[in-house]
Amino acid sequence: MKDKKRKTEWTYWTDKVAKEVKERVSKNPILKKIVKERGYIVYDEKTPSGKIHVGSARGWIIHDCIAKAMRQQGMNAKFILSSDDIDPFDGLPKDMDAKKFKPFLGVPLRNVPSPVTGYSSFADYFFRQCVEKFDEFGIEAEIESTGSRYDNGDFNKWTKIALDNADKIQKIYQRIYGDTAASEKLPFQPICEKCGKIGTTFAYEWDPKREVVKYTCKPDMVEWAQGCGHKGEVSPYDGNGKLPWKVEWAAKWPVVGVTYESAGKDHFTKGGSRTVSVAISCEVFKFPPPYPSTCENIGKGYEFFLVSGKKMSTSKGIGVSFVEMSEMMPPQLLRFLMVKSRPETTIDFSPEGDTIPFLFNEFDRIERIYFGLKKVDERGKTNAKRIYELSAIAELPKQKPFRISFDFASMLAQALPKDRRLERSIQILKRTGHLDRELTDFERDELKKRLDYAELWAKEFAPENMRVTLLKEIPDAVMGKLSDKQKSALKNLGEFLKASRTDSDIWSMVRVVAKKEGIDTKEVFQAAYIMLLGRPYGPRLIPFIQSLDEDFVAKRFLLKK
Ligand SMILES: [Zn+2]
Structure with a gap:
């Protein structure tokens, strides 16, 4: 009976991984001993050789989610992110003072001066740029320095083993790369x-x-x-x-006591660094490599995070950095995108067009499912629950917070003066029947953020039809574009809009006035867009009208200059 029940249960990928790591550790005496002493270590590393690209954040968020899933299963787990700050400075990032920094090429990054004062080194500067954002992203990580690990002598034992077994390591390279x-x-x-x-x-x-x-x-x-x-x-x-990178990677596993460490899929290819490191780990250090690898099967890494279809590379300085990306969209949404995308799927992100509104809508949908306001099947429910929980950057709200659609936010953001935007938006929401109570501080804050990001999106990335610049007055040329029937329909609509109306009331009225004139509702919409924007198209009309001052709209539709 029990087995039958288990088959119908759906487990989210993070929870499945956590469970498998636990099982693996329970069967391996070396790992069992390490976990008893240090807990379950989820580990990732980054060379801070310049701006760190958003693709790395995918790895951090995956590791953070795994550590969280482990803790939720009662495992004593933590995520450690190490700065590979003893790696050599091997290329000048663009925008950098070449004359000043060129002499340092070849020096460990932790011994290269910081390009900005207030940081102990080049490595410290670039690494901290990211780490300082971790709170915003809900990433809980213990930060360490690989260079300090060397200083402390943590690698000594494994360095000796590597040097004593130099022949064996060479043979592994020969076997994998050819003579x-x-x-x-x-x-x-x-x-x-x-x-x-x-x-x-x-x-x-x-x-x-x-x-x-x-x-x-x-x-x-x-x-x-x-x-x-x-x-x-x-x-x-x-x-x-x-130690050279691939040997070092293998040595870190026993040094730190790593039980889970994934990486980008390019490391997991036949001649990739993971393949070499796993071989060294198993054959030279006699240490079980971390999940998803075993000595028999190296497993799979996660897919790339592409921006506008191009793989980003830290060293070449192309693509979007993690820090830049976090200014473009709310950190929580970026986290949400990475949590909801399974590691084996490529994320191809383009900030232009509908991508950001789509993500907001998707977030709202998952939130509604989480709070039981939208019915889906069991699998959909489990997924939504885990995605919502793992996307959280702070404590989860007890009940569904009030939200407005991103489309509506973008109209309010474009229509209202910035200094009074939040208060005016709340007034409009109450007037139009979208809101019938006071907002909590959290909801106000969320609404404000959504308006701010909507403004940014409208300015930088929105398609033409979503951009809104109201006509300050009605030019004669615009009036000439309307038929008499359209004018008459608009006037009737204008009369109706003198009082506060709900969305559905306005929609019914559009149909009434169109019918009266014997024209299509489409023609009423076009007339409205022409009077407001000077062009026959625009964002969804009713929310758009609702985002504007009611007197202004009524007057405009009554064709009063
Ligand atoms: Zn020298």
């Missing part, structure tokens, strides 16, 4: 003691007895930075250098 691509380098990148660069050093000998590596700082090691030629010998421990 020609095999690297002869030791799996360690020292920081040059003379010039401070990490991107230019070549370690060629490991002395396991004295525990030192010999290296050269090569002038021609990489194209983007020049080494100083220094030859040296250094201990590979305590922050004197780092």
Whole structure:
């Protein structure tokens, strides 16, 4: 009986993952011990080499949701986001002072000065730009620095294992990339003691007895930075250098005790970094790689977040940054978009046209389902519940908050003077029968935000027909565009609109006046648009009329100049 019931239950993807991680840990003694000591660690990392693009935010939100889902299942879980600040500075972001920053190419990002005062380094500046937004996005993450982990000696044990097993690691590279691509380098990148660069050093000998590596700082090691030629010998421990990326990724799993870490799908390809890291983790470090990978199957990463169809890249400086994106639309809506899109689907976002209104409408729909105001099947209900809960950036409201449609908000935002917009909107909503009580502080705040974003959207991204500039007075040319029947119908409508009316009353009246003149309702609409906007089309007429001052509309329809 129980099994039968389970089959009809629908589990949201985050909850399914949380459950699978729990099961996996319960079956593995290494993981079991780690989780007992540190809890379930959900981990992600980012190299702060410039503006961080919104695609990275998809990963953070996925990881945040998984950690939340785990906690909701009673698991002691947290999301840790690490700044890979010991990675080399490998390219100048555009808009950056080339003369000042060029000498730092090759230096660990945490040792490059910040482009803006008030931050400890280049890495600190770019990483904090994002992290400071986390509250707005409801992302709960513990932040750490990979460089500090090295300084603290956390990587020492795994650095020694990597260096002792350099042959084995080389064989893994050979197996995955073929003989020609095999690297002869030791799996360690020292920081040059003379010039401070990490991107230019070549370690060629490991002395396991004295525990030192010999290296050269090569002038021609990489194209983007020049080494100083220094030859040296250094201990590979305590922050004197780092493991190469794919080895480092594998080492982080035991260092931090990671049980879940996903990444973009490009890492999960046959020759992708995840494939190499999983092999190193299993064969060299003897540590089970985090979900969704196992030693047998690396699993799948999440799909890209595209803006206007183009994959964004941090290093090339194209696309929209996370911070810029968060100014374009409410953070909660961006979070909502990422939560509702399953990780295996590409998000192709274009701020132009209807995308933003569509998202607002979709959010409102999910909210109505959550509060039981819209009937859907069980699966739809579970999805809506989890999407709504996981999209939350603060405590969930106890009952459905009052909202207006985004379309209506965009009309109010365009029609009303900004300084009195909120109060005037509330008056209009009461007058037109949309609102019959006082708003709570939360609702007022939400309404204000919606009006602000609607204004921005109307200005920047709205299609022509949604943009509204009222005619200040009626030019004669406009009057000439109307037939006598249209004029007469409008006058009748104008009389009716002298008093406050509900949407459905106005709609009925449009039909009455059209019938009286023997014209189509469409002709009444066109006449109304011409009188208000000087063109025969516009946003949905009735909400539009309702967003305007009633005396103004009545007078205009009575054709009074
Ligand atoms: Zn050097």
